[in-house]
Amino acid sequence: MRLAKAAALPLLLIVGAELWFRGPGAGSESLAAPSAAFAAIVEALGDGTLVTATRQTLTAALGGLAIGASAGLVLGFLIGLSKTAIALSTPSVELFRPIPSVALIPLAMLVFGFGYGFEMSIVAFATFWPCLILAQAAASQIEPRLMEVSRVIGLSSTQRLFKIVLPAAMPRIFVALRLAAGFALVVAVTVEIAANPQGLGYMLMIAQQSLRPELMLGSLIWIGLIGWGVNAGLNALQGRLFRHQQVAGGKP
Amino acid sequence: MLARPPEPAIAFDAIRVDLGGKTILTDITLDVKPGEFICVMGPSGCGKTTLLRVVAGLVQASAGKLSLFGKPVQGPSRKVSVVFQDYGRALLPWRDAAGNVALALEAAGMPRAEQRPLIETLLAKVGLKDHAHKFPGQLSGGMQQRLQIARCLAQDPEILLMDEPFGALDAMTRQQLQDEVLALAAERNTTVFFVTHDLEEALYLGDRVVALLPNPGRLARIVDVPLARPRNQLATREHPDFLAMRRDLFDMMHETH
């Protein structure tokens, strides 16, 4: 029933669009009927172009995410453990963080040329900062009572790290990872649209330039589906992994 | 047979505590005998928690000397365990009941195989035998506090510090837990330092009741409670001596307030 209610509006829009493009809107050069977009995507799936483009985009997004997030999470976590480190690093972080990641496209292109290195470096830069900041918050916001418990119970500092600090910070760190994964996809597609001749973003550009609105719309929907799928998967994983821990603002 | 050490379990010697430039506690001198159940009470803000934290080694005294069994306190020790009032924050939410008890054993470096039977015994002792695999979020407040007590017992402490441990529980659960703690302490001859703001609770549990006054926190009265043990929720609380002491302490706390 809830599903039916949620689906009602999109379905209505799709039916409306279909009717419009079959009637008064037929022959549009910028938009196409949903059925045409669907047919175009099925065709692209059949001839392998969509699979290749999807693989390229996901590889670049995941590769960049792996680099950016692991560096950001580890560094942020370490900084978050010490008040001095937070104080020392905050000014530099605030200096570099506001640089829009896409502004690095020209530089990265010069350094890496077209291809994965180029795209991944930008994704890595874009995901590094949110991970750094959220991991820092996760490490510095551990329940002080738990730290006291670890002291009175007599845990060594290694034990404290692995038995208290890391598990306590884990849900927040996962939230950071989830956000960064969404970011990674957006940035990868952006880089492809702007400059890198590969992946779904490039496919989108080619469809536009060769006046195939149905393929462009189809790719757009496909990208949306992938983003939705990644997020839903990570949400489900978060719910499973941390079902006993509640994190303010971190509920999937 | 091992002779009890002649030293008091806890010896406060002219303890003063300053925090944030303010004197919180001053001139606390008191000996707690081994195996004694001592209750500390007083109005909110008089420094009960601070005093307990000094014993736990979490706060350092600004002046004076604190010794446990004759040894000066350097910091937290495994021989002293603390039951915090906010059980919801003191338990690890990602570990089940058995895992939470195990934490204390892991700290002591006990091999896993030996932990198992001990955890079972401890959970049974606090009435959580059937809840070993439940997580704190799945337990009621009373059960969570029982779990925290089990974790403290796993430390096999010589001194048990309890900071208003039942303050957040309903009256019924509270009375049950009072009796359970009395039984556990008697069984192991543990020295208990019990903070409460509830006068009746202090009298019901304690061998002695220490009353503090605020601004700055200082000793007001130390009262012996010669009521028979084991105590009984009805008989003890209706005993004329209990009532007389209650009246006496009540008047004292209100006069000087």
Ligand SMILES: Nc1ncnc2c1ncn2[C@@H]1O[C@H](COP(=O)(O)OP(=O)(O)OP(=O)(O)O)[C@@H](O)[C@H]1O
């Ligand atoms: N870390 C600290 N820095 C500065 N002041 C503190 C600190 N900890 C406690 N105090 C102050 O010390 C006084 C005593 O606090 P404490 O928590 O020991 O009181 P309490 O008797 O336990 O009160 P309650 O019954 O409300 O728990 C309070 O005025 C409190 O504001």
Ligand SMILES: [Mg+2]
């Ligand atoms: Mg207190």
